[in-house]
Amino acid sequence: MTTTAPRARTRRSTAERLAGHRPFWDEERETMPPRQRDAVVLARVQHQLQRVYAELPFYRRHYDAHGFHPDQVRSLEDFTTLVPVITKKDLVADQAAHPPFGSYLGVDRDQVARVHGSSGTSGVPTMYGVSHRDWARCGQAMAMGLWCAGFRPGDMVQVTFPFTMFFGGWGNVQALELLGAGCFPTGSMVATERQIEFLHALDVDAVIATPSYLAHLAHRAEELGTPVRDTRVELALVGGEPGGSIPAVRSRLREQWGDLAVVDGAAGSTSEMYPFLTNIGCLQEPGGGVHLFQDENYTEVVDRDDPNVPVTVGLPGAVVATHLWRESQPMIRFWTGDEGLLDDAPCRCGRTYPRLPRGVFGRIDDMLVIRGANVYPSAVEAAVRDTPGAGAEFRIVVDRPRDLDEVLVLVERGAGRSPADDPALQEALEARVKRAVNVRIPVQVVAAGSQEAQTFKARRVVDNRPRP
Numbered sequence: 325m326t327t328t329a330p331r332a333r334t335r336r337s338t339a340e341r342l343a344g345h346r347p348f349w350d351e352e353r354e355t356m357p358p359r360q361r362d363a364v365v366l367a368r369v370q371h372q373l374q375r376v377y378a379e380l381p382f383y384r385r386h387y388d389a390h391g392f393h394p395d396q397v398r399s400l401e402d403f404t405t406l407v408p409v410i411t412k413k414d415l416v417a418d419q420a421a422h423p424p425f426g427s428y429l430g431v432d433r434d435q436v437a438r439v440h441g442s443s444g445t446s447g448v449p450t451m452y453g454v455s456h457r458d459w460a461r462c463g464q465a466m467a468m469g470l471w472c473a474g475f476r477p478g479d480m481v482q483v484t485f486p487f488t489m490f491f492g493g494w495g496n497v498q499a500l501e502l503l504g505a506g507c508f509p510t511g512s513m514v515a516t517e518r519q520i521e522f523l524h525a526l527d528v529d530a531v532i533a534t535p536s537y538l539a540h541l542a543h544r545a546e547e548l549g550t551p552v553r554d555t556r557v558e559l560a561l562v563g564g565e566p567g568g569s570i571p572a573v574r575s576r577l578r579e580q581w582g583d584l585a586v587v588d589g590a591a592g593s594t595s596e597m598y599p600f601l602t603n604i605g606c607l608q609e610p611g612g613g614v615h616l617f618q619d620e621n622y623t624e625v626v627d628r629d630d631p632n633v634p635v636t637v638g639l640p641g642a643v644v645a646t647h648l649w650r651e652s653q654p655m656i657r658f659w660t661g662d663e664g665l666l667d668d669a670p671c672r673c674g675r676t677y678p679r680l681p682r683g684v685f686g687r688i689d690d691m692l693v694i695r696g697a698n699v700y701p702s703a704v705e706a707a708v709r710d711t712p713g714a715g716a717e718f719r720i721v722v723d724r725p726r727d728l729d730e731v732l733v734l735v736e737r738g739a740g741r742s743p744a745d746d747p748a749l750q751e752a753l754e755a756r757v758k759r760a761v762n763v764r765i766p767v768q769v770v771a772a773g774s775q776e777a778q779t780f781k782a783r784r785v786v787d788n789r790p791r792p
Contacts (some may be wrong), residue, residue, distance in 0.1 A: 334556070335557075335582070335583050338474070338607055341476065341559070341607070342474065342476070342607070342608075345477075347674060348674070348675070349472070349503070353619060354468070354472075354676070355674060355675065355676055356676060357676065358668070361618060362400060364619050365618055365619060365622050366399065368619075368622075368648035369397065369400070369622065369646065372648060373394035373397055373407070374394045375654075376428070376430075376656055380428045381427040382414075382418050382422075382427040382428035383428060383656065386408065387407075387408065392406055401634070404632065405632050405633070405634070407632075407656065408631075408657070409631040409658065410656065410657060410658055410659065411658075411659045412659075412661075416450055424451045425451055425453050426451075426653075428653055429653055430455075430652050430653060430654060431453075431455045431652045433453075435455045435457075435652070436453040436455060436456075437455060437456040437459045438453075438494075439451060439452065439453055440454070440490060440491045440494070440595070441489040441490070442490060449489065450595070452491070452595060452596075453653055454652055455652040457651060458600075458649075458651055458652050459498075461600075461649060461650075462495060462498075462600045462601070463499055463502055464502065465600055465617065465620050466498060466499030466601050467499040467502040467503045469601040469604035469617065470500065470505075470561070470604070472604055472605075472606055472673070473587040473589065473604050473606070473607055474530075474587060474607030475500065475503060475505055475530060475559070475561075476503070476504075477503060478504070479529040479530050479559075480527065480528050480529050481496075481506065481507050481508065481531070481532060482508045482510055482526070482531050482532070483497060483507060483508065483509045483510065483511070483531075483532045484510055484511065484512060484514075484519060484534075484537055485512065485532060485533070485534075486512040486513075487509055487511040487512075488512075490595070491595055492511075493511065493532065495601075496532050505530075508522065508526060516540065516541060516544050517548065519541060520545045520548065523552060523555045523557060524554070524555055527555075527556045528555065528556060529556060529558060529559065530557065530558070530560065530561065531559075532561045533560065533562060533564075534562060534563065534564040534565050535562045535567035535568060535573050535577065536777075536778045538560055538562060538580075538581070539576065539577065539716050540778075542581055543580075543739070543777075546739065547739075552582075553580070553581060553582035557584065558584060558585060559584070559587065560581070560584055560585070561604075562577075562586060562587070562588060562589055563588070563593065566684055566702045567702070567705065568587070568588030568589060568614075568683055569588045569605070569612035569680075569681075569682050569683025569684075570612075570683075570705065570706045570709070571612070572705075572707070572708075572709035573705065573706065573709050574586045575709070575710070576709045576710075587605035588605035589604055589605065594645075594658070594660050594661075596660075597645050597660070600620060600647055600650055601617055601621065602645055603621075605683070606675070606679075608672050609671060609673065611681070612682070612683060613667070613679050613680055613682060615671070615678075616678050616680065617677060618678065619648065620648060620649065621645050621646060621647055621648065622646040622648055623645050623646075623680075625640075625642065625644075625664055625665060625666050626642050626644055627641055627642070628641055628642040628663070631644055631657070635665075637665075637666045637667065638665060638666070638667065640665045641663070641664070642659065642660075642661075642662070642663060642688055643662040643664050643684065644658065644659055646658065662684040663684065663688050664682065665681070665682065666679075666680065667679045692720070692731070692785070699763060700761070701785050703760040703761050704720055704733060704760065704761060704765075705784070707757045707760040707761075708733070708756075708757075711735075711752050711753050712752075713738045713741055713748075713749045714735050714737070714738055715737055715738045715741075715772050716736065716777070717735075717736045717777060717778065718784060719733070719775060719786055720786065722786070722787045723789060724789040724790065729789065731766075732767075732768060733757060733765055733766070733768070734767075734768050734770050735749075735767055735768070735769055735770065736771065736772045736773070737749060737769050737772055739772055749769050750769050753767040753769070754766065
């Protein structure tokens with residue numbers, strides 16, 4: 325019997341990973357002059373507006389109610405300043421009135437290839453139908469994105485995103501198959517201990533996970549005596565929650581995993597925009613951030629209080645996204661609830677797409693207003709991750725015991741730390757949190773392992789304030 329000798333457990337540098345492969349998945353698209361690309365985007369915007377107004381009752385009602393007609397859009401500036409946004413609330417209400425897909429499905433039901441869903445606050449999921457043509461196109465878009473992120477043929481990739489009704493890892497699997505990589509879709513139902521065993525046993529080259537789960541894997545592996553630093557993993561694509569472009573989070577992951585390239589994977593990509601890739605990080609940009617595939621999904625950054633007011637490049641604002649090619653449930657100026665800023669400076673990789681250099685660094689919808697001050701959970705997380713001695717988990721607890729809001733950050737002490745270290749750790753945490761959010765917030769150090777590990781779409785804000 326012939327056996328294959330195991331590969332040496334060595335990690336390649338970025339240059340070694342990319343060597344011998346073409347630099348682009350679709351060079352013509354990815355290096356197109358920006359003005360030429362803008363013309364393509366405008367033509368697709370005009371096509372989509374005319375189609376949804378003529379064929380999708382949801383959009384016709386929405387546009388008529390706002391006094392808008394597609395003929396008014398003659399430029400990308402018109403698109404931003406004249407077209408009303410749509411929100412998740414709008415979509416949920418329309419599906420309730422026109423179940424199961426709402427009055428914006430856009431194709432006959434027999435053309436639907438896949439149905440996915442997302443959880444809803446009322447317990448009724450939002451349903452997403454994807455046509456056969458759309459599913460095929462999104463595979464190519466995802467492959468182009470994963471190629472930009474550094475995935476190559478021959479890689480063995482462990483995908484830990486859920487494989488349930490949520491879109492989760494499905495698009496990644498499709499794209500990995502297209503670009504010739506090996507895919508091991510463990511999903512979220514495989515126990516962490518088994519995930520760690522597989523990382524070692526299969527000589528996995530790359531992992532796709534949330535930042536929280538990567539940190540959890542590293543922490544548990546240390547406890548088991550099988551550290552992830554001893555694996556072959558050299559590339560991590562992180563998504564599902566902010567963190568992939570937060571320097572402190574990236575630094576913490578590299579510290580835990582060793583010589584690891586961390587790439588922001590579709591920061592802020594929502595179920596509404598997925599599985600069409602909105603954005604993805606670049607392996608050749610070590611500072612993080614994501615490229616915006618503007619000729620696939622057109623992304624704008626607008627005033628957070630008025631989505632018809634564009635924001636100057638380099639200034640933060642709200643992210644709004646549009647499907648340029650999707651026929652089934654197309655999103656036209658969808659309010660994602662994310663905050664970001666645009667950068668149109670050239671990237672060292674040669675792609676001419678603009679970037680969100682800090683990725684999605686906050687959720688406008690999740691921003692906490694504490695006594696008139698804006699507090700972003702992602703900024704608190706960055707401060708915690710940047711503090712030596714802090715553990716893997718923390719919570720931001722908001723309450724209103726009397727008339728004023730109060731906030732407390734509970735942070736686990738790191739492994740190997742004793743309660744005697746708590747006062748110094750608390751002082752260091754409070755100083756870093758204050759620098760991060762410009763507000764003094766008390767911190768309480770708690771025992772390691774006292775808080776449930778957050779592994780997918782981490783929810784670390786506990787808001788106990790009474791609802792109006």
